[in-house]
Amino acid sequence: NAGVTQTPKFRILKIGQSMTLQCTQDMNHNYMYWYRQDPGMGLKLIYYSVGAGITDKGEVPNGYNVSRSTTEDFPLRLELAAPSQTSVYFCASSYIYSYNEQFFGPGTRLTVL
């Protein structure tokens, strides 16, 4: 089991560019999440999904979009990147219930200049 994998590990974007952060899990988890972690802060939920075809907003969804066409994949799309989106992004997944342990990917460090 690879667990939760994220690509890329690092990325530098220019203001106004777009990109997709990839997330894949091989544990057959129904719940998947995207968080951002700003320096010195905890994790803030961007979007989550309770299963294929179902997504919902978290605390900080503005400037992002997601899709969930399969159980395994949950990509996060950044449109028109802004410096405020400079952060570390974590993908996570959990099984059956949202209150079960979340398994995290290694994170993507994104810088917008």
Place this chain on the structure above:
Amino acid sequence: AQTVTQSQPEMSVQEAETVTLSCTYDTSESNYYLFWYKQPPSRQMILVIRQEAYKQQNATENRFSVNFQKAAKSFSLKISDSQLGDTAMYFCAFITFTGNQFYFGTGTSLTVIP
């Protein structure tokens, strides 16, 4: 509003000593789950310990234990016999039984001194 507060941004402990990290939270729900996650310099988030709010008995996992005070909405983490590998950022988090969102604190950076 659902909030988590970790009032100790940084802490240090001598190797083999015991340290306690504080966490308070706020929720109007009565059924929820509490977690401590560890984030070492590698950035990988790892579950340390989990506590169900309906259980009065405090959870333990080897050298890690919690002091859960439901009425006070307090959930502290005790690390016994601290090891160098315990050096990390520690996050307190909770989720309600009916909710879909974890709420994280801002973290406590723990350094174990040899």
